Amino acid sequence: MLIQQSIIHFIENKTHCPLINLSDNLLSTIKSFDFMMLILELEQKFNLKLPFEQALSTNLKQIDEFITWVELHHDN
C-alpha cells in the first residue's frame, strides 16, 4: 500500500493532476527522466533493487502494472 501511495504521489506531483488513471501508460504520463527518478527514489525509500529493463518490456506498460511489479520485488 505504501509503495502504491508513493508511486501515485510521485506521478501526481509530476503531472500536477490530482486524479490519475491507473490504467494509463506510465511512460506516456511521466517523462523518461522522471521514470528514472522514480526508480531511484523507490530503490532508496524501500531498500530495493529494481531490474528496470524488465519494467520497460512490453508486458509492463500501465501504472497499475508497474505498482504490482514494484510490490512484487519488495515482497521478494
Next chain:
Amino acid sequence: MSLLLGLSFTMIINRADKSKKRSIKQIALSKGLKLLIFTLSKLSRMNRKKLITNIGRSILHFAKKTRLRTIANISKAMPELSIKEVTDLAFDAYGNCAFGVAESFWLAEIEPEIFCDEDTLRILQSGQGACIATMHLGCYEAVPLAVAKFANHSVTLTNIPSFLDETMAFYSAVNITAINKKSANAFSELLTSASSNAYISLHCDLYANQTEVSFFGQQTKAPSGVVLLAKMTNKPLLLAYAIYQDDGQVQVFFETINLTKKVDGQRFVEQTVDQLMSVIYQRFEEIIKQYPNQWYWSYNRWKK
C-alpha cells in the same frame, strides 16, 4: 557559393526531420547530401576546415537572432570582455562549431589523441561500461569515437534523421551505436545498452528542465540523464570533451567523477544527482573558459 552550400545543407537536415518513412523525397535528399559530402571530401582536411568555418561565420552574419543570442550569452558568461572581443569570439566559435558538426560525416578520418589518468584508463579498458557526460565543444562526436577505440560498445544519442544515418553509416562505420533521440524506443534502448556494459556518451551542457545548476554564476537547469543512468546501473561516471588543436588534430580528455564523497574525513557517502551535476557543471565552466572559441554559445542556455 559557401553560404549556398551551408543553407542547402541546413534545408536538407530540416526537411529530413519531418517524416519517419523513407520517401522518394528523402532518398533524393539523402543522395544530395551524399553528393555534397563526397564533393567536400575531395578537399584536404585543412581546406575543408577553412571552407566550413567560413560557411559557419557567414551563416551567423546573416542569422541576426542567433548572432544576438550568441553575443548575449558570451557577455553574460564573461562580462569582463569588450564588445569587440565578444563579437570576435561569437564568430570564431560559430565557425569552429560548424566544422565540429560537419566532421561527424568524416569520423573515419579522425584519429583522436586520448588523454586520461590511469584509473580512468582502467575504466575505459575494463569492458564493464560507463556513463560519460560530454559537451558541445570542438569535435562533437569525437568522444564516442575515442570510446570506440577502447570498447566494443560505444553508444550515443543522435539528432541525425535515421534514414540519413542508415544510408551513410556515419556512426556504424566507426563502430558507434547511435540511438535516434526522436525514436519511440530511445529511452528503453539507452537503458538496455547501459545495463549491458555499453559506454554511453551523452551531451549534457545544453538546457533541459531537469536539475538546477549554477553555470557561469547564474542559476539554470540541465539534463541529468547521464547521472541517473550511472546511478541506476551502478556504472562509473566519466566526463569527457574533445578539442581541436591549431593543426586540426583532435584531442579527447577523459576524467572520472567520483560518485561518492568523503565526509567527516573518513566515511564515504553517495553524492546526490544535484551534487554530481554541480561537479560536472563546475568542470564544464572551467573547460569552456579554457577553450571559449570551441564551445557552442548560440543555444538559449539560460532560458527562463
